[in-house]
Amino acid sequence: MKFTAVVAALLSMAAIGFAAPTPVAEDVAARQNHGMCVKGSPGGQVTQIEGGCS
Numbered sequence: 001m002k003f004t005a006v007v008a009a010l011l012s013m014a015a016i017g018f019a020a021p022t023p024v025a026e027d028v029a030a031r032q033n034h035g036m037c038v039k040g041s042p043g044g045q046v047t048q049i050e051g052g053c054s
Helices: 004-019 026-032
Strands: 038-040 046-050
Touching: none
Parallel strands: none
Antiparallel strands: 038 046
16 A cells, blocks of 8 residues: 555544544443542542532
């Protein structure tokens, strides 16, 4: 294959992959917006922020 054909094939595959919607399962979608504000520490511990998000 010529170099330009390879580049064109890669660009077309990237465009199709970028344009394709990624479906999210219902159970994952329900967990994505849990309404809880959290923060992480360097040790890997996650704690809830009291008093709401800012």
